[in-house]
Amino acid sequence: MIPLYIHRESLIHRLSAGAKLLISLAASTVIFFIEPLWLLAAAACGIAGLYRAACLPLETLVLALRPVLMVGALIFVLQLVLAGLAEAAGTLLRIYSAILLVSLVTLTTRFSDMLNVLTRLARPRSALSASTLRGLPWRLASPSGSFPHSFTICRKSAKRSLRGAPAASALSEPARSSSKFCA
Secondary structure, three states: OOOOOOOOOOHHHHOOHHHHHHHHHHHHHHHOOOOOHHHHHHHHHHHHHHHHHOOOOHHHHHHHHHHHHHHHHHHHHHHHHHOOHHHHHHHHHHHHHHHHHHHHHHHHOOHHHHHHHHHHHHOOOOOOOHHHHOOHHHHHEOOOOOOEHHHHHHHHHHHHHHOOOOHHHHOOHHHHHHOOOOO
């Protein structure tokens, strides 16, 4: 079994967990948009070289790929039959490169550091915080639950203002105070 974290003194180990996650997310996304096969092979070799830069033994590279070798072989055969050799090789290189990259992040980042970053990312933000959005579905739902009540009030207000009546007169006092979505 591959260990989750291998302590070494390397630049990759010293990067913050957030930076590693962001870089791996961006690099994985870029890898899936690369078309030329030679560039995909160069990216895979570059990622394999990062294992060496992280002072990790090359057997960890093999251990990282072992769980997906059979699935990769099956995908390669299916792509070979359906799309041809170039597409099959490209698909396999993309999948293996992404797995190697994410495994490198896992091998060079302590679990507690990773958990701290994910906890920070999951924390509610001010504009979209849970306290701001709490009860929003209930405020939008009508008493029958079929149509947003506040939208109905806004629509009635807009119709009355088009006829010349002031928009505020379309709403009764309680409805006006409950409708925060109308201007």
